[in-house]
Amino acid sequence: MIEIKQLKSGYRGIQALKGVDLTVREGEMVAIIGANGAGKSTLLNTLSGVVRAQSGSIVFDGTEVSRMPAHTISRLGLLHVPEGRQVLADMTIRENLMLGALARSRRAALYDIDKVVSMFPILGERMDQMAGTLSGGQQQMMVIGRALMGTPRVLLLDEPSLGLSPLITHQVFEALATLHQEGLTIVIVEQNANRALAATERAYVMERGLIAQHGNSSDLLNDPAIIEHYLGSAESAVID
């Protein structure tokens, strides 16, 4: 479904991706883990067209998307929930969710507000409240809901557990597991490697702009080198 080959991209003076190869098959839930600055966010940003690819290719469902603008890529169904969430604080939850529907093309809507609310009931109770008044966990649920309103074929999530308590993180990952069971293809970037490996089938480990390792998530969870480098120090700060 997504085939990335020798992808290079970065910023003025910084080569953040140095030739990444990665495959995501339809219906898979895949994790991308790695230390701070390894290039995980840049990879998602390049996939969604927010950062321009310098070279290499990204084929999504048979279409080369690496030179396409972000709005075209989102209309194809590659939807990105960025790190930091980009909540429109002075708009209501309903308005934030409806904005997500703008990313939809002519594909039949799979998710509407009722479906998002059934997944995250707390949003239903607060629909006409300003989004800025929500807790971090509720905001994360809302931005996932906003992406669902765009009828994703693939959901790209950047650090969904960042700043959330273990309980709220658990709720968010439960919702992702449900979406995965419904057939949605999901790619998760996570600092919280333990959580990401436990939730996914396959994973890629990034180091300094390259894929250092990939394999079954359960194998990586038991790999001594992975345990030493990425597990055990991955608890995110609790602010929820």
Ligand SMILES: Nc1ncnc2c1ncn2[C@@H]1O[C@H](COP(=O)(O)OP(=O)(O)OP(=O)(O)O)[C@@H](O)[C@H]1O
């Ligand atoms: N907007 C930017 N402008 C310039 N350099 C950037 C920008 N964003 C990231 N970088 C640099 O690109 C490299 C890869 O960063 P990236 O954010 O992709 O890593 P990451 O693995 O997602 O880490 P983190 O978890 O800290 O976000 C780093 O050297 C980082 O400093």
